[in-house]
Amino acid sequence: MALSHKAKRRWSLVILLIGLPLYIATALWVVSLFDRPPVLVEFAVYIVLGFVWALPFRAVFRGVGRADPDAPRD
Numbered sequence: 847m848a849l850s851h852k853a854k855r856r857w858s859l860v861i862l863l864i865g866l867p868l869y870i871a872t873a874l875w876v877v878s879l880f881d882r883p884p885v886l887v888e889f890a891v892y893i894v895l896g897f898v899w900a901l902p903f904r905a906v907f908r909g910v911g912r913a914d915p916d917a918p919r920d
Contacts, residue, residue, distance in 0.1 A: 851909070851914040852914070854907075854909070855910055861907075866899070873892070873895045
C-alpha cells in the first residue's frame with residue numbers, strides 16, 4: 847500500500863519528533879551498558895546506529911521535501 851504525499855509528510859514528522867528522540871535515548875542507554883570504548887570506536891558506533899535507524903523509514907522520507915506531485919497545477 848503506497849502512502850499519499852500528505853500521509854508521508856505526517857508520518858515523517860511523527861518519526862522525527864517522537865521516534866528519533868526515543869531511538870537516541872535507547873542508543874545512548876545501550877552504549878552506556880558497556881565500558882566506554884575509545885572515542886573513534888564510539889563515534890563509529892553512533893554513525894552506524896544512525897544509518898541503521900534511517901533504513902527502515904527510507905520510503906517514508908523519500909520525496910517529502912518536494913511539492914505534492916498529486917496537487918493540481920495552476
